Amino acid sequence: METQRLVVDNNVESEKSYTQAVNLLAEGEIVALPTETVYGLGAVATNEAAVKKIYSAKGRPSDNPLIVHIGTKEELSEYVDTISEKAVKCMDAFWPGPLTMIFKAKPNVFAKSVTAGLDTVGIRMPSHPVALKLLQALGMPVAAPSANRSGKPSPTEAIHVEQDLAGKIPLILDGGATGVGVESTVLDLTKEIPVILRPGAITKEMLEEVIGPVDQPTHIEQEQGAPKAPGMKYTHYAPNAPVYLIERNKQIVQEAIQYLQTKDYKVALIAPAFFKELSPDWFFSIGNTQDEMASHLFHALRACDSTDAQIVLATATSTEGVGAAIMNRLEKSAGGKWYTPNNK
Known part of the structure; x- marks a missing residue:
């Protein structure tokens, strides 16, 4: 299959690109598109055969549910059983x-592969x-996880x-670099006290200003079977070389680099600019x-994958505000591993 990458901006030619993307989706194909968080790989969410193409292209586990866009x-009422007062407040404030909000789905609306x-x-x-x-333009709901190979850093x-x-x-619709850079916050509104299943740019503090108390567990305990939201069950965001978290302290990081280099490791460092x-x-x-x-x-x-690095060190950050989302992604990328001289 040939993959086209079409730049979309304000010129006339972009209208042809939109039309091409709409037609492909309507015909049961998959299309990559930019969102404000990361690029998504979309298929019409009511078309089971189309949604399965997402899983195939990504190599994604079939029990990992998809977010619908x-x-x-006004469309929301077509797809979910009830829309609570808290959901309305969140929509008014953040949509x-x-x-992403978790609702009870209306039966037999979405493809089974969407809800896992x-x-x-x-x-x-x-x-x-x-x-x-x-x-x-499409007028249909689109299931769209991140448009990357499963387990790799989101695009x-x-x-x-x-x-x-x-x-x-x-087809890839090229809308330039995304803004937020991490996937959406996922909020489970089926609980009496809403629970953040995946932190993102809409923080616990922002949500509580609008709807009152919100739970944000440090680590979501996995239930048997399919997770309620993407990113809860499997390793994600991993480059080829193993990632280790490390305290954001220059002396500690420098000592780690020097120690690893004496052991003939090639080291990549992901850290704030002042490192x-x-x-x-x-x-x-x-x-x-x-x-x-x-x-x-x-x-x-x-x-990091464009280097010969054998180890990637990534500095930790505070879990306040959007820091919770950053640390969530870093912990997933590292598989929970922290650097110590003893584990190398």
Whole structure:
């Protein structure tokens, strides 16, 4: 299969690209598209055969549910049993935007592969203009996990999608680099006290200002069977070389680099910009603020694969605000491993 990557902007030619994408989706094909978080790999969420193409292209486990994207708030009532007062408040405050809400799904609406056999579904309305225009032109719900090979860092640029999925999908809509850089917050509204299943740019603090108490477990305990949201069960975001978390302390990091290099390891360091003066074999800055870190994290993890690094050290950050999302992704990437001289 030949994969086209078409740039979409405000010129006339872009209209042809949108039309091509809409037609492909309507015909049961899969299309990669930008959202404000990461690039997604979309299929019409009511078409079982189309949704299965997502799993095949990504190599994604079949018990990992998919998030459904919609183009208008009004559509939501077509797909879910009830919309609570808290859900309405969240929609008013954060939609369109990087918030996915878990609802009880109406039976026999979505393809079984979307919900992974659960009676719940995660739905969001993205704010990226390309995603919104495509969804509104299509007029159907689109299931869209991140457009990468399963387990690898999520794509924040169209070229990342092309690197992972060229030859496996027909079309990538190139809308430039994404903004947020980490996937949407997933909020389970089926509980009496809503629970954050996956942290993101819409933080616990932001949600509590709108709907009151919200739970955010440090580690989500897995139930038997399918997880309620993506990213809860499997290793994610991993470059080829093993990743180890390390305290964000220059002296500790420098000592770790020197020790590893004496053992003939080639070391890549992912850290804030002010760590640049240290001496790893490769350094990838993720900025200094948490928003910068979120935006640059996946790009840095992917960049490690262009090196010969044998170990990747990634500095930890605070779990306040969007830091919870950053640490969630880093812990997934590292498989929970922290660096100590004894484990190398």
